[in-house]
Amino acid sequence: MTIEADPSLKRLLDEVEARPPGPADPLIDGLSPSLVLEPETEEGCSRALALCQSEGMAVVPLGAGTRLEVGNPPSRLDVYLSTRALAGIVDHVEGDLTLVVRAGTSLEALNRELSHARQFLPLDPPLPSRATIGGILALGEPGFRRRPGARPRDLLLGFEAVLADGTKVKAGGRVVKNVAGYELSKLFVGSAGTLAVLTRAYLKLRALPEEVVTLALVFSRLSRAAQAFHGIARQGVLPEAVALLNPELSRELGWEDWTLLARFEGFREETSEGADEARRHAGTRGAESTRSGVWDELRDFPARPLGEAELLLRGQAAPARLFALAESWQDGGPLVAYPDSGLVYSHTRDLEALANRRETAAFCGANAVIERAPSSIKNEIDVFGEIPQAFEIMKRVKEKLDPGGVLSPGRFVGRL
Amino acid sequence: MLEKPFRDELLRLLDPSACLFEPHQVLVYECDGSTAFKSVPDAVVLPRSTEEVAAVVRLCDRADVPFLARGAGTGLSGGATPREHGLVIALTRMNRLLELDLENRVALCQTGLVNLEISRAVASHGLYFAPDPSSQSSCTLGGNVAENSGGPHCFKYGATTAHVLGLTVVMPSGDVVRMGGPRDGVGYDLVGLFVGSEGTFGIATEALIRLMPLPETAKTLLAPFRSMVTACEAVSQIVASGIVPAALEMLDRPTIEVVEAGVIAAGYPRDAEAVLLVELDGAACGMDRLLSEVRRICLERGAICVSVAQDEAERARLWLGRKAAFGAMGRMSTDLYVQDGVVPRSRLPETLERVAAIAAKYRIRVANVFHAGDGNIHPCIPYDGRDEDEKARVLEASREIMELCVAMGGSISGEHGIGTEKSSYMSLLFSEDDLALMLSVREVWNPKGLLNPAKVLPTGSGCGEKRSLPSIAASAGAWI
Numbered sequence: 102m103t104i105e106a107d108p109s110l111k112r113l114l115d116e117v118e119a120r121p122p123g124p125a126d127p128l129i130d131g132l133s134p135s136l137v138l139e140p141e142t143e144e145g146c147s148r149a150l151a152l153c154q155s156e157g158m159a160v161v162p163l164g165a166g167t168r169l170e171v172g173n174p175p176s177r178l179d180v181y182l183s184t185r186a187l188a189g190i191v192d193h194v195e196g197d198l199t200l201v202v203r204a205g206t207s208l209e210a211l212n213r214e215l216s217h218a219r220q221f222l223p224l225d226p227p228l229p230s231r232a233t234i235g236g237i238l239a240l241g242e243p244g245f246r247r248r249p250g251a252r253p254r255d256l257l258l259g260f261e262a263v264l265a266d267g268t269k270v271k272a273g274g275r276v277v278k279n280v281a282g283y284e285l286s287k288l289f290v291g292s293a294g295t296l297a298v299l300t301r302a303y304l305k306l307r308a309l310p311e312e313v314v315t316l317a318l319v320f321s322r323l324s325r326a327a328q329a330f331h332g333i334a335r336q337g338v339l340p341e342a343v344a345l346l347n348p349e350l351s352r353e354l355g356w357e358d359w360t361l362l363a364r365f366e367g368f369r370e371e372t373s374e375g376a377d378e379a380r381r382h383a384g385t386r387g388a389e390s391t392r393s394g395v396w397d398e399l400r401d402f403p404a405r406p407l408g409e410a411e412l413l414l415r416g417q418a419a420p421a422r423l424f425a426l427a428e429s430w431q432d433g434g435p436l437v438a439y440p441d442s443g444l445v446y447s448h449t450r451d452l453e454a455l456a457n458r459r460e461t462a463a464f465c466g467a468n469a470v471i472e473r474a475p476s477s478i479k480n481e482i483d484v485f486g487e488i489p490q491a492f493e494i495m496k497r498v499k500e501k502l503d504p505g506g507v508l509s510p511g512r513f514v515g516r517l
Numbered sequence: 518m519l520e521k522p523f524r525d526e527l528l529r530l531l532d533p534s535a536c537l538f539e540p541h542q543v544l545v546y547e548c549d550g551s552t553a554f555k556s557v558p559d560a561v562v563l564p565r566s567t568e569e570v571a572a573v574v575r576l577c578d579r580a581d582v583p584f585l586a587r588g589a590g591t592g593l594s595g596g597a598t599p600r601e602h603g604l605v606i607a608l609t610r611m612n613r614l615l616e617l618d619l620e621n622r623v624a625l626c627q628t629g630l631v632n633l634e635i636s637r638a639v640a641s642h643g644l645y646f647a648p649d650p651s652s653q654s655s656c657t658l659g660g661n662v663a664e665n666s667g668g669p670h671c672f673k674y675g676a677t678t679a680h681v682l683g684l685t686v687v688m689p690s691g692d693v694v695r696m697g698g699p700r701d702g703v704g705y706d707l708v709g710l711f712v713g714s715e716g717t718f719g720i721a722t723e724a725l726i727r728l729m730p731l732p733e734t735a736k737t738l739l740a741p742f743r744s745m746v747t748a749c750e751a752v753s754q755i756v757a758s759g760i761v762p763a764a765l766e767m768l769d770r771p772t773i774e775v776v777e778a779g780v781i782a783a784g785y786p787r788d789a790e791a792v793l794l795v796e797l798d799g800a801a802c803g804m805d806r807l808l809s810e811v812r813r814i815c816l817e818r819g820a821i822c823v824s825v826a827q828d829e830a831e832r833a834r835l836w837l838g839r840k841a842a843f844g845a846m847g848r849m850s851t852d853l854y855v856q857d858g859v860v861p862r863s864r865l866p867e868t869l870e871r872v873a874a875i876a877a878k879y880r881i882r883v884a885n886v887f888h889a890g891d892g893n894i895h896p897c898i899p900y901d902g903r904d905e906d907e908k909a910r911v912l913e914a915s916r917e918i919m920e921l922c923v924a925m926g927g928s929i930s931g932e933h934g935i936g937t938e939k940s941s942y943m944s945l946l947f948s949e950d951d952l953a954l955m956l957s958v959r960e961v962w963n964p965k966g967l968l969n970p971a972k973v974l975p976t977g978s979g980c981g982e983k984r985s986l987p988s989i990a991a992s993a994g995a996w997i
Contacts, residue, residue: 196753196863197892219759241706249679249727254709270954274946276859278891279928280665280713281935281946282973283955284678287709296705308759337733337800367803368759374802421620470703485703491696495704497961502954514704 109156110135113180117149126181127166130174130476134161134181141186143261143269143300149182150298151267154507160265161509162294164205164236167228167404170473171240172293173484176511184235187300190214198306199258199275204235204299220306223251225396227404235299241291244400245342245364247442251307257286259303264296265503275303288498294509295517296502310366314376315393318361319351319386323431326359327424330440332382333363338375341366343440344399345427347447350435354395358386364396402437403446403472410434410448412455412474418443418467429461443467452478459486485514519559519604523580527562530572535610537561546587546605547598550652552902553854554595554937558605565610567685567693567722573606574720575691577967585969586720588629588657591650592664593855594930595937596715600971608659611722614638622728623682628659628721635726644728647674650932651840662721665713667932669764669796669839672890674729676932678712683725686711686718689968698725710958715934716969718962732798735763736808737826737835740815741789745769746866748791751818752889753862755795758814760807764796765890766839769869772846772884772897776838779845783838784831789821793889794839842886843897849882850899854911857933858922862892871921872896879914881907893931894922920945935973943975 104110104121113119119138126137138153138160140146153160159177163169164184184205191201195218202211208229212221225244226237238260243252259273272285289296320326326345333340340363351360365375380388407413410433418426420443427438427445434448445467449455455471455478462469471484489495492515499506499517511517519538527536537543538560547557559582564570570586577584583603590597599605611629618624619642626635632653636645648661649668660666662684667676674680683697697708711718742748745767752765768776773785773792785792793815797807812823826832846853860868869885872894876883887894896918900911919929923945930939943952956974960966 194861194863196757197861198756199861249675254706255675255679264954268950268954270951271947272951272954274859274926274928276861276892276927276931278667278671278676278859278888278893278931280676280932281928281930281939282943282951283958284665284710284713285955285958287678287706287712288958290709291706308757311759335730338802339730368806370806371800371803374800419618419621421618468703489696489702489704491694491702491707492704494694494696494707494961498705498958501957501961 109158113152118145127169129169132178134178136180137183138180139183139186146300147263147267147269150263154266154505159510160507162298164233165231167232168240172512173516174476174479182298200304200306202234202302206234208232219309221309222304223307225400227401234302238290239294245344245396247439254287254290256305257290257302258305260286260299261301262297262299265508277305293513295513311368312372313393314365314372315391316363316376316379316388317391318383318388319356320359320384323359323428325384326361329361329382333379336378338371340364345438345440347431347436350437399437407448410450412449413472414447414449414458415470415472416445416462416467418465422465426465426467430458488515526576531562531569535563549590549592549597551593556599558599559602561605561607563607563610570687570720570722571691571693574687578691583967583970586716588660589655591652591656594934596934596972600937623725624728625725626658628724630658632656632661639728643731645731647680647729648677658724659721662712662724663716664934669766672765673761673763680727681708681712681724682727684708684711684721685723687720687722689963715973717959717972734801734804735798737832738795738811738823739835740793740820740823741786742791742820745791745869747819748793749865751815754814755811762795763798766794767887767889768792769885772842772886775845775848776842781837781841781845783834846897846899850901852900852902854898856896856915856918857930858894859931860892860922860925860927864925865892868925872918875914875917879910881910881914940973940975
């Protein structure tokens with residue numbers, strides 16, 4: 102059916118900024134929307150959502166579309182609501198290290214602007230030159246900086262958003278400490294566009310570090326890498342990030358065997374002392390300073406081509422079980438793990454490997470979420486794996502905030 | 518008043534010593550740390566387990582009796598006292614550390630456990646629990662979860678929400694739900710949403726908390742200033758330089774005077790207009806450079822001098838003066854109203870000047886002791902609760918201070934919560950639509966509204982309470 106022949110689509114086309122999808126617009130699991138709405142103002146975004154709700158159209162909020170593979174396939178898809186035109190810094194108060202930014206702004210553009218004041222937003226999602234603030238917060242995944250204080254949930258002080266019925270709301274505030282009202286920022290970070298469309302984010306910034314030092318420690322055996330990590334995690338100067346690479350990824354990046362990367366940021370005295378301390382935990386294969394650009398490759402790991410693998414799996418274990426999980430997932434493709442937080446990303450060959458990995462994850466008390474997979478697999482298997490115990494509350498939250506089920510239907514946990 | 522069958526049922530569910538019905542037994546539960554808001558509960562129960570809490574909650578749900586949870590009652594916004602009547606479920610007997618997992622640096626605790634007890638229990642392993650509200654020697658973990666409590670050190674380490682990984686919650690229906698856990702759960706961040714919900718979503722009975730490694734070293738600097746404005750400028754410059762102190766605390770002259778006059782005298786210079794306490798922690802290696810940077814900034818901004826505590830005893834004394842400042846204000850009057858507001862750090866000097874002007878306008882005294890790094894101010898207003906006219910002026914001034922914080926781009930609470938005290942101020946900050954969203958989220962958890970009713974959000978429709986002031990109860994002559 103053409104747009105002109107569908108009265109609902111025709112109404113959208115007539116009343117809000119909308120266009121038919123073009124070749125540059127991404128697909129979600131092979132699906133394409135009938136229209137792309139590109140409101141130029143928050144008011145326009147509100148009008149568009151109100152209209153979609155009244156016409157019963159299923160809406161998927163769209164930033165740059167760099168991570169649309171994450172999540173279950175939408176059960177319905179009528180329109181994209183693009184935040185592309187809602188971009189730019191609204192207010193940056195240098196002295197307070199706080200920022201108000203529109204959702205469609207790319208992280209790289211933002212950090213370029215902030216660097217003039219020697220500040221930055223310490224988030225490291227894949228493809229930052231395109232990834233938008235709205236999309237990054239909607240997914241809520243931290244990058245390689247995984248210690249408390251640098252996760253999206255820690256940095257979002259407040260926000261403005263449009264609810265499914267078009268109501269414009271705000272929560273939190275622009276100050277770095279605030280307990281007025283419920284912590285809705287925590288609810289919206291990671292809600293994957295199922296509860297609202299974020300239009301403005303109020304964020305906390307950091308001063309750029311004086312120096313970044315990266316140390317690579319290579320080990321023939323994983324158990325030695327684990328020992329070294331436990332030593333590093335207890336030293337005086339703590340690393341800003343630690344990553345573990347399996348031999349396959351390690352070889353690709355210029356090392357061999359298991360490699361532990363430790364990143365130190367801060368004043369010169371701290372970074373050099375931190376690296377010196379970490380060197381003491383090196384095995385017989387030694388430790389070397391390396392280019393900090395390696396972190397960009399780890400940052401982009403979840404978005405890179407899968408090669409021979411069909412799936413990208415994300416596992417989350419208690420930190421103490423991480424090395425066991427990494428060991429059981431090591432074969433069959435590159436793997437990177439973040440021992441500070443117990444997170445593992447691993448290329449996974451096929452459904453059989455998936456089944457094995459989910460089994461070993463369960464044994465390690467971990468979960469295993471499919472980050473990327475062909476739609477044929479995603480249509481059959483809930484990518485989130487087992488349903489969390491508090492799922493009933495999540496379901497009620499979704500029903501309360503989006504009673505018509507128009508926002509990203511079917512995409513979330515339990516196909517909410 | 519609770520019906521006899523209800524009371525009998527409580528006695529069947531719990532040990533008789535855990536059920537308090539007599540007026541003299543429940544009187545101490547009539548208020549929290551702010552004596553300003555009082556309401557005597559119908560009864561108080563003291564369960565020992567999640568199952569006992571759930572049984573009591575199921576009973577309340579069936580009988581439509583309003584109820585709420587309470588920890589040590591050190592809160593300052595009336596969150597842990599009934600608004601009118603109802604049952605108080607005090608969790609102070611649920612004070613066990615259930616599991617200590619050193620490898621993952623987490624602990625599973627019952628929520629009636631006292632904050633400082635946690636750090637004491639794990640100190641021998643080189644760990645501690647980071648949130649440190651001034652009341653940490655008596656406040657409970659459950660209260661910290663409810664209020665998303667901060668404290669001086671949350672400037673660097675984040676408030677309670679950054680340290681809670683999982684919760685066991687008794688829902689208002691009596692169902693027990695576990696959320697979060699050692700591995701990040703999938704789905705909505707319900708733990709993040711729950712922390713700070715001020716006891717209106719459910720009753721957290723167990724919490725899995727993050728433990729932090731004790732810093733290798735900690736240094737405390739004392740910098741007295743002749744002007745509050747220049748002291749605040751020094752704070753902004755320290756933060757902008759990229760240094761992240763563990764704490765940045767400020768006391769003004771009236772506070773310095775009252776602290777120095779008492780048994781907790783910390784050695785703050787009495788001729789200073791402001792005293793800035795800076796704590797730096799972390800690795801020993803970079804400490805000299807950080808100390809000299811902070812010293813240089815303070816002196817450049819006009820500090821009279823800068824001294825560093827030479828030993829642990831001196832450091833503890835400097836901090837005791839700060840942490841016990843509220844208590845010391847008992848010297849000033851019979852009652853104390855501790856305000857809590859936030860402004861952008863860069864607007865602190867202007868804000869404090871205008872707070873002083875508001876105090877002059879209403880002929881009240883104000884002493885300021887605050888978390889300068891966060892822009893979190895605590896104007897403390899001593900008053901005589903027996904003087905109706907003074908009480909009215911205190912409330913009017915408080916409202917103006919809240920309006921001022923909002924006008925500065927700030928907030929009406931940084932860490933004490935909204936509770937009973939500030940629900941009528943919420944519409945200063947939020948639109949009716951914003952409040953309606955919060956209400957619908959609360960209804961997901963607490964659909965019948967029996968749990969801690971009439972807290973956080975204005976009652977009635979949206980901003981119906983816009984112009985009303987909270988009422989201060991008649992004084993019993995107590996102070997905090």
